[in-house]
Amino acid sequence: MHRYILKRIAMLLLVMLGVSLLIFFIMDLAPGDQALMILGEAATEEELNALREELGLFDPFFVRYGRYMWGFLQGDLGYSHKYLSDVLPLYLERLGATVVLALASALFAHILSIPMGIYAALHQGKVSDNIVSALAIVGLAAPNFWVGLLLIILFSLKLGMFHSGGFVTLSDVVLPAITVGTANMALLTRTTRSGMIDVLRSDYLMLARAKGVSEKMVVRKHALKNALIPIITVSGIQFSAMMGGAVTTEAVFSFPGIGTLLVGAIKSKDTVCVTGCLILTSLLVSVTLLAVDILYAYVDPRIKAQYSK
Amino acid sequence: MENTNVKTNTVSAQKKYKKRTPMGEVWHRLRKNKGAMVGGAFVLLLVFLALFRDVIYDYDTQIVMQDLSKRFIHPCLEHPFGTDNLGRDLFARVVYGTGSSLPVGVVAVMVALVLGLPLGAIAGFFGGKIDDVIMRIMDIFAAVPGILMAIAMVAVLGTGTIGLMISIGVTAVPAFARITRASVLSVRNQEFVEAARAIGCTNLDIIFKHVIPNCLSPIVVQVSLRIGNSIITASSMSYLGLGVTPPMPEWGNLLSAGRTYIKDYSYLTMFPGLVIMLTVIAFNLLGDGLRDAMDPKLKK
Numbered sequence: 001m002h003r004y005i006l007k008r009i010a011m012l013l014l015v016m017l018g019v020s021l022l023i024f025f026i027m028d029l030a031p032g033d034q035a036l037m038i039l040g041e042a043a044t045e046e047e048l049n050a051l052r053e054e055l056g057l058f059d060p061f062f063v064r065y066g067r068y069m070w071g072f073l074q075g076d077l078g079y080s081h082k083y084l085s086d087v088l089p090l091y092l093e094r095l096g097a098t099v100v101l102a103l104a105s106a107l108f109a110h111i112l113s114i115p116m117g118i119y120a121a122l123h124q125g126k127v128s129d130n131i132v133s134a135l136a137i138v139g140l141a142a143p144n145f146w147v148g149l150l151l152i153i154l155f156s157l158k159l160g161m162f163h164s165g166g167f168v169t170l171s172d173v174v175l176p177a178i179t180v181g182t183a184n185m186a187l188l189t190r191t192t193r194s195g196m197i198d199v200l201r202s203d204y205l206m207l208a209r210a211k212g213v214s215e216k217m218v219v220r221k222h223a224l225k226n227a228l229i230p231i232i233t234v235s236g237i238q239f240s241a242m243m244g245g246a247v248t249t250e251a252v253f254s255f256p257g258i259g260t261l262l263v264g265a266i267k268s269k270d271t272v273c274v275t276g277c278l279i280l281t282s283l284l285v286s287v288t289l290l291a292v293d294i295l296y297a298y299v300d301p302r303i304k305a306q307y308s309k
Numbered sequence: 310m311e312n313t314n315v316k317t318n319t320v321s322a323q324k325k326y327k328k329r330t331p332m333g334e335v336w337h338r339l340r341k342n343k344g345a346m347v348g349g350a351f352v353l354l355l356v357f358l359a360l361f362r363d364v365i366y367d368y369d370t371q372i373v374m375q376d377l378s379k380r381f382i383h384p385c386l387e388h389p390f391g392t393d394n395l396g397r398d399l400f401a402r403v404v405y406g407t408g409s410s411l412p413v414g415v416v417a418v419m420v421a422l423v424l425g426l427p428l429g430a431i432a433g434f435f436g437g438k439i440d441d442v443i444m445r446i447m448d449i450f451a452a453v454p455g456i457l458m459a460i461a462m463v464a465v466l467g468t469g470t471i472g473l474m475i476s477i478g479v480t481a482v483p484a485f486a487r488i489t490r491a492s493v494l495s496v497r498n499q500e501f502v503e504a505a506r507a508i509g510c511t512n513l514d515i516i517f518k519h520v521i522p523n524c525l526s527p528i529v530v531q532v533s534l535r536i537g538n539s540i541i542t543a544s545s546m547s548y549l550g551l552g553v554t555p556p557m558p559e560w561g562n563l564l565s566a567g568r569t570y571i572k573d574y575s576y577l578t579m580f581p582g583l584v585i586m587l588t589v590i591a592f593n594l595l596g597d598g599l600r601d602a603m604d605p606k607l608k609k
Binding site for chain 2: 014015016018019022023026027029030031032137138140141142143144145146149150152153157241244247248251252262263266267269271274278281282285286
């Protein structure tokens with residue numbers, strides 16, 4: 001097991017090295033002149049060239065990449081001229097809001113989807129099952145920025161229950177969380193339903209029933225535990241994806257997370273900030289995914305047995 | 310070549326069971342699936358609107374021309390979706406916008422397919438070092454969250470339809486490579502591949518003429534499901550101002566334009582979003598139907 005974890009971590013580091021190179025390369029091609037950003041439009045060509053020389057912008061690609069990564073490993077991700085701050089503290093500051101949003105939307109998605117999925121599985125083929133399935137289809141197809149706008153119309157403009165944007169009090173996270181959570185909830189409902197249906201057909205449940213275990217206990221103790229495995233996989237993937245910030249949802253609610261940070265930086269051609277944000281986000285998403293994978297092996301003895309071979 | 314006995318046998322069999330080609334069989338099963346048929350019909354309608362948008366509407370007078378005397382008319386018979394802040398008919402702009410949103414979704418998936426399919430097929434077919442190298446590169450692309458990758462690429466390629474298509478397409482390459490690889494792995498050791506090698510086909514011939522045609526069903530399904538997703542991503546990017554830019558209508562930028570007037574004229578945000586949702590549902594229903602029709606074993 002430990003060897004497996006070490007192998008996965010080594011692989012992750014290798015992939016991240018590739019990711020940093022890829023992102024650095026893409027952003028190197030992107031328009032955006034650091035010297036121009038620092039000195040402003042009024043600077044003369046000589047001044048600009050002098051600064052470019054000083055910043056080492058004329059060095060070959062791999063020299064610049066090496067220098068960037070050397071700084072990165074020491075926690076220096078450069079300075080953002082759009083936000084007038086070092087990139088790392090800026091990122092960490094926004095990360096808080098993104099994590100709160102991710103947790104809140106995961107909470108919303110799970111509270112609703114798991115009972116709905118179980119209910120649908122137990123009433124397979126009936127009207128209630130069809131309604132749940134139809135809701136899941138709609139939830140998966142609704143673009144989340146539209147869901148966000150509809151929520152704003154209903155809850156903040158018509159009912160006046162929540163603010164339509166910003167992140168001042170904790171209640172401001174409710175609407176964005178529902179927005180991000182809708183599609184996740186739909187997918188989780190589907191996963192729960194099909195997972196439960198698979199388990200309900202299995203032989204060991206028939207055995208449990210034959211022994212005289214009540215149907216309630218069969219569902220709660222025997223079926224749900226095993227149906228949880230695909231659910232954990234899906235929620236792990238969803239949670240790791242949310243660590244990357246919900247770009248469109250954050251834009252709709254002007255939510256100060258990583259998504260809005262990145263979009264702002266892209267629009268003002270702040271390549272230093274974009275590069276740092278993208279590498280950190282990819283790292284965070286990959287690490288979360290790996291953590292879930294490892295956790296998952298601990299939860300399910302069958303998977304653990306596979307890896308320790 | 311054919312034995313006459315065999316021939317008569319087939320004829321008698323044909324009388325009992327209608328013999329169908331593999332595609333005919335898929336179509337027969339698909340036709341029974343109501344959801345897939347409704348989805349497919351809606352997709353056809355969208356394709357029609359996208360292709361003939363310039364026949365249906367005149368861009369200069371009906372799509373972008375401003376008429377301030379008609380601004381903010383609520384939905385009515387003459388303007389089913391109402392009019393916007395510049396007095397333009399929203400229904401016409403949504404219909405015309407089909408021609409911006411649909412091609413982006415379709416071409417993005419084609420880009421992903423053209424890159425991902427050969428990469429996945431080569432990785433799966435040859436295995437070993439080649440497989441490792443290709444799939445690790447795919448891992449790198451997959452490690453950057455999709456929409457963030459698309460945003461970064463748009464910064465290089467520039468906003469606009471072409472940049473959008475390529476950016477969104479590239480983010481879906483790893484998914485196609487993985488699916489193709491998995492399905493190539495499942496057929497590469499079968500007899501017909503060995504037979505092709507025995508009669509002297511080159512590796513390239515085997516991959517493209519024998520292996521890939523036998524792996525198509527999961528890929529076709531993925532294409533249909535991915536188009537819906539790509540349309541959402543494309544409209545998200547346009548909503549953020551990183552995609553198709555006004556005055557050319559696109560579903561995402563129509564939503565973004567409606568956002569400003571959300572307080573008093575919420576219908577401006579209602580309809581474009583509804584159309585995106587219906588489109589994605591249509592592609593998903595079609596994709597689910599294709600999956601059930603092509604691989605009945607998977608059907609639950």
